[in-house]
Amino acid sequence: MFRLKSVSFISILVGFVSLGIFLWLPKNLFSSKVEALVFNFGFYHLSFDPWTISTPVDQFLTPFFLWASCLVNQPEDVVSILQWVTILTGVFLVMDLSERVHWSFALGVSLLLSSSPLYLIFQTWIAFSDPITFFLVSLYLIVLLSNIRTNLKLIILSFILFLALTNHFFQVLVIIILLNFSYVIYFKDQIKYLVKVFLTALVLYSLFLLILLNTTTIVWNHTRISVFSQMWGTEFIRMNTSEPFLGTIGLFHGLWPIVIYLMIRKPILLLVFGFCYFITMLTYDTSRVFSILSTPILIFFSIEHWKVSSKIERRFWIFLTVLSPILCRMYPLFYKWDGKIIYLQ
Template identity: 60%
Template structure:
């Protein structure tokens, strides 16, 4: 009898997980179909995937070319696009599956629609050939391990290992994001501070040893490209970038997710601080929309889970309504992203 109940309880989460495969495969290309002129093509990682151990390999973005090199599947640029798209879908399905089984299948369904119609997936459809899909996969794993119940030592190991992988894939993005996630996580779970501190320190040590090995035994060298670009953003360049298209720039932060985000801020006001921080960081980069989407999406997912866990049935219905409306709103007006202070329309 108990076995039947257990199996019945698992049918809906399994079906939602299976359904999310189709949602992530078909919905984003439909919602974010764009003209060629609006796409940003970066096939630098394609050439690096043929040999990731060169002086041209960014020291802070090593994992993506190394992974593509070792899969052996990349023989032309189109292969790179296919593999990164598969990773994007895989990350979304894994996260939806975890949410559906761990918390609520309705929450899993809503999150699949939210992600598929989010600015992050808009970026995945228009910024082709970047390391962002692997960053997204790593961040979903980090969130999964945060909300999982493990032995404390195992949890420290898993969090530190995933964090280490994230640092090797895109050091600055991961560092900012994980610090922000950890702060908000500790606000809700103060008793987990030792786990987060130890896992963070262990990841830093592993990454430091990794860099020493990389610089000593490979042609990869230290460079200050990221720091140089960041330093150039201050002054007139910062003003030029951010005084233009202010209204559309703000609208494009969340596009169809604005009703959901406003509702979430109303439910958990501290989430606004997270989004403001992400926006301030994004304002100091040329890729404003792209950076904000990458930084804000894990924060959005974190507070969505927190909001759902303390919501009444009526509040859950409102949240689910907003999640179903998100794909529909995407088709109500021309979609765009902001780059170098300009608005780039998908169509």
């Protein structure tokens, strides 16, 4: 009993420390000039009425969440709400890892996330649906690794995945396929179980989409498919041959040492990240898409690596997370979009 209370106290303490890290480090590490920022004003207008013809059918949850919160009065409110979703997702994930794995590992993850290209994107691509996507994917990962009873876990995972699909369908589809594939590498007997979760969520999403399109003014939008169709031929070559050196560095920035270390320990990770990059090649938002696809995978492999590591290996992993923000300070940071390098400063 005493041990459980001690762990809970440590988890709360780690949560407060990580809150300070998430509030301070990304904001200072990824401060940007106005020209480097990308603003999405669409969700501000949809936060007053998410049931319109302008609502993107594949990104319904974010405007609905903003509308249901009743907290939006000006565009700055949308920015603030989604920033807090980002921060609290990190804190919640770190607190869970403190309980599940170890407090030092959890603090390492807080540094890893705060120095990651994903949090760079959160600081520069303002008022997009990515924070809620990351929250739901993190929740999916937490439940997936939990000891909840099998049938209850199936229901919870299916519901979380259903919500995630309503928030950013195409993006989440790829993330979950990658995450499930990574999970099966370690837990091969869970394939059928994950297929059940996946199919249940897809059925729920299909029913939801059917109801939405038949009872509201929301319509099916072909924008995502048309973007993919434009990305072949000369456009595909232009996008993916420009800035190869900086584009590669920007995939992980300060996380490269820990990524290389994990790939040496688990070479299959190279294949997983390779698939992430292949999907990224079909989009204009190179850094944004790759970061949201790859970050949950990096966290999962870090967890599994920690479980089988020696003390020295664990300390080395923590050292690499501490090294990440230091490396980010050593050169001008940037992201890649439309084949171009956009410097933060």
